[in-house]
Amino acid sequence: MNGKSDKKVWNSLEIAKLIVSLFVPISLFILTYIINNDLKKSQQYQENIIRQNKSIMENNKRIYEHRFEIYKKIKIPINEIFSYIYYVGKWKELSPEKIIMNKRLCDEIMYSNEPLFNKKFFESYENFMRNAFETYNGMGADAKIKSEFWTHKKFYIGKVSWSKSWDDAFVKNMSNDLNSRMNIREAYNELLTNLSTELSLKERKVNQEFKDFKPE
Numbered sequence: 001m002n003g004k005s006d007k008k009v010w011n012s013l014e015i016a017k018l019i020v021s022l023f024v025p026i027s028l029f030i031l032t033y034i035i036n037n038d039l040k041k042s043q044q045y046q047e048n049i050i051r052q053n054k055s056i057m058e059n060n061k062r063i064y065e066h067r068f069e070i071y072k073k074i075k076i077p078i079n080e081i082f083s084y085i086y087y088v089g090k091w092k093e094l095s096p097e098k099i100i101m102n103k104r105l106c107d108e109i110m111y112s113n114e115p116l117f118n119k120k121f122f123e124s125y126e127n128f129m130r131n132a133f134e135t136y137n138g139m140g141a142d143a144k145i146k147s148e149f150w151t152h153k154k155f156y157i158g159k160v161s162w163s164k165s166w167d168d169a170f171v172k173n174m175s176n177d178l179n180s181r182m183n184i185r186e187a188y189n190e191l192l193t194n195l196s197t198e199l200s201l202k203e204r205k206v207n208q209e210f211k212d213f214k215p216e
Helices: 002-086 096-112 119-132 149-155 164-169 178-198
Strands: none
Touching: 002 096, 002 119, 002 178, 096 119, 096 164, 119 178, 149 164
């Protein structure tokens, strides 16, 4: 009787050992599978993040490059507009016709590419143009320059003779255009400040003080 009981206990121990011996490798297999699966998911996630970041960087690079190409097209016309109203640079050589043509060119380029620019920069561009020109002067009428035409006419040394029609290219009653010059200086500072960010350059605060360059 004791022999049979011992045999049953022995069989139970053997079965328990067998179960334990099977449980350990199975548990290790399951654990290894879970870890490897998590590692694979983590790796895939990291690869997706890298691909997304790379795509974003490439897209931003294309946008910045396109912005720079646009800037190269408008930088001289915009600078001429500023110079003409502020009486600096080659303002004496420029005609009012050229200044108005510059506005048309810049507006055409900027508004056709508006989605490429940040709102803050585009608003600074519009603000600059508002301070340089008076618009909405009637159906089909050109924008008028916010500057005093007698000074421009007096000091004009361009290759083409001054045309009488150019007298109408200016806002009337601008004999004292001091406010216009102060406003255009401030607007130009703001435009150039926002431009550095727009071109992904180191932010540079442009804060040139107003100076009165208007000749007597």
